[in-house]
Amino acid sequence: MTPRPATASARSVDEYRDTVAALLAHLFERPDEQAPVPAALGRVLATDVVSPTDLPVFRNSAMDGYAVRAADVAVTPAQLPVAGVIAAGDAGTSALDAGSAMKVMTGAPVPPGADCVIPVEDVQVGADRIVVERGRGRGEFVREAGTDVRTGELVARAGTVLAPRHIAALAAVGLPTVPVLTRLRAVCVTTGDELRPAGSALAPGQIYNSNGIALAAALRADGVEVVEVAHSTDDPARFTAVLRAAVAAADVVFTSGGVSKGDFEVVKDVLAPLGGTFGPVAVQPGGPQGYTVVDGVPVLSFPGNPVSTMVSYAVFARPVVRALGGLPAPETREVTLLTPVRSPAGRRQYLRGLMTENGVEVISGPGSHLIAGMAWADALVDVPAEVTTLPAGSPVRILSL
């Protein structure tokens, strides 16, 4: 009799999450990049951005009307000759003579000498003169240069996730590009002879290949650029070729499948000899985990069950992936458990949950295959390793999905 396979003592969830974070820590050093402002929606500012200009750039009219001196219209009706017309885009450098008016369009420069604008509604227009029926005080309907933002003043802070309102401000101050965090580039590699593409007819024993699609969606939702979703059979030579291409293209590679204790574990079989570390984490689902550094690129190997893959990503990789992208940590908080729960001793369990006003309902059992059920879950219920039963009403931590 050969001895049963040695079971490396299982690492804890926190320990393995820290291991993954350390493995990706060098990626915080990757250089920022410049993004064109029109394409920067959702990107994260790498530095504070200050205005290269005063805004308004020049003193201009807030209304279609007539630029005058307030003193000349203090008594109304006041008749004034019209000395000219200034459209938006005109240089508007000739001064206004006392006792006269210049017609100005909204956004046009207010001429030197004028100190207020009379809206067109308050004016009777004659052939060469106007009658102002309501005077205005100094400064009324005049936008002074720099009253919105001054040259050198902060427009948006480092770390801002750029929303439309930020894009509007960055465009208004005339910035063509802004420094943003470079997106993390990832490749997802699925493995398994039994996997078939969506829409195929399945032969007995085959299933659809969903892990690459699902993991890519999760990564994209966290701001990652998924360079490729690749698939390998269980042939080691094939997997080696796919892996080499993946590490050449990515900052980080995710694999799914081929890491547990079967006879045909292509990921473990290829990566362990390259220095990979494979072994159990005290978690359910997602116990078998592995990591390797190949050509300097971290390769995280998740188990192949669809729910295991998604929970592995959410628990072990997502926190550091979001931090690398400058995004806030996944929300975790304590809520009331609405469904009684049993859990294996010694394994931290993540159950699919649905948040309600009163707390969290557990909506599927511990089976790692219940991926369709996972569509209805918006949270993972985090059951500590030492806990074996939790009655309804217990406080539990949840991790938002």
Place this chain on the structure above:
Amino acid sequence: MTPRPATASARSVDEYRDTVAALLAHLFERPDEQAPVPAALGRVLATDVVSPTDLPVFRNSAMDGYAVRAADVAVTPAQLPVAGVIAAGDAGTSALDAGSAMKVMTGAPVPPGADCVIPVEDVQVGADRIVVERGRGRGEFVREAGTDVRTGELVARAGTVLAPRHIAALAAVGLPTVPVLTRLRAVCVTTGDELRPAGSALAPGQIYNSNGIALAAALRADGVEVVEVAHSTDDPARFTAVLRAAVAAADVVFTSGGVSKGDFEVVKDVLAPLGGTFGPVAVQPGGPQGYTVVDGVPVLSFPGNPVSTMVSYAVFARPVVRALGGLPAPETREVTLLTPVRSPAGRRQYLRGLMTENGVEVISGPGSHLIAGMAWADALVDVPAEVTTLPAGSPVRILSL
């Protein structure tokens, strides 16, 4: 003397929002489209989606181990001959004889006749037989076909905004594509001789062209496909050409600028003769508004001040744009005003606000040019038309940005 321009009696905000909604209502009838599941993140399901298959597709093993009859391992240790090996992807149709075991990999078919799987950890492995050290009950570590989802069962509901967990489920049931709402196609047209592209040196009287960039960002954040951001000078022939191209490419066209009471209002000058309706809405900022149907395509004309453009979009167009995209209405709720406010009588005012734990702070004055300041605002404070002063502590409605 010519009479002053006739002022059409101003419409209310609610009336004009309804006008815009009616103008776009026919777009609810546009056909759905099929999106490839891997590219469907963030898209909105047009119909309920049911599973085309049982999941699991076939009865399979949850563990790497040995498929046996529970009755054969009721007393342990139990010695059993190993009749074969079933890998994931094998058809696995030959039945298990009583009193024997078959090695099975995770995800591999459990052979007919077997009713549980003994994990490899609980087994001593010999040359042609195993010793089971811990028995298991019927069904343990066996995933029955259809226990996740059955053929015809709902996977995701119509209206679901597809998150990674939905993509995972849709991929797992093998759907190559799903029916989604077709994105609204929009073109943004900015106007004005004074507008210059970002990064240009500005001559006196010129400003940066930001409205197209900002409006496109707002539309994209609401799920719209912005087909083009175009610019026209104030030349009517040029604007007409740009407009014709826009309506040929889009479901809806947004213009900014050229709608107020100046001498050079290219948008109004071109569109009013085509049947456009231009006139004031009792709102600040964003009073001058216009709409036209050109070749069957609605054209919404916003004023050109950057904040006016953004507030016009948020108040008048965004509700129907989001509804057309199947997205929830912009959040509006009552909070406490933290800053005293003055407001002109007869105009509903939208002030830029910053939400805090205690309520909303007003962070800029009513000036429609304060676009840089808008970057710091995450809400619009909605001051009713009849209100002229609001002390701090008043309840106010806010519209989230």
